[in-house]
Amino acid sequence: MEATKAEEPFLRHVETDVLIPKMMREKAKELCAEKVTAFNHCCKETGFLMVFKCRDQNAALKDCLTVHYRDSAFFEECKQEYIKEKLEFQRTGVAAKNRSQKLPASM
Template sequence: MAAEPAHFTKCCKDSGILGVVKCQKENSALKECLTAYYNDPDFHEECKMEYLKQREEFRKTGIPTRKRLRKLPTSM
């Protein structure tokens, strides 16, 4: 499933503004791929658990995940 976004991205980069017309096949494949994930109950549960984990951490620290990951020490 991971190939669809790469194919669509490459097509759009190669086609420029004409990507809307030239990349319809790749866009359809990408939509199909995303729909498969959207309708997958296991994937939905995985995303929910990740969200709940991040929310719990935010409630403990008050620091959003983005900032917490950026501020990791680079050396000791």
């Protein structure tokens, strides 16, 4: 059951202005993976001239990322995911990135 607006925990300034946008950037890079790959490939191929020769790939990547950064529904999705991870951390004391790790066989 998802929390309603009234039930949402208080989010600090750093969470709404830094941590959630960071999550948005990471997810947007995944959603724009094809353009990230094209830009990276262009940069590797052209070396120092990448500023001039990779303009199209850079513009396409920026456009793709900007679409996601400006999407209020995408922000809300990331915010809800952040809240879910925060509540789970408060409940278990285990960070999300550590939860997926396997336990040692000796335990």
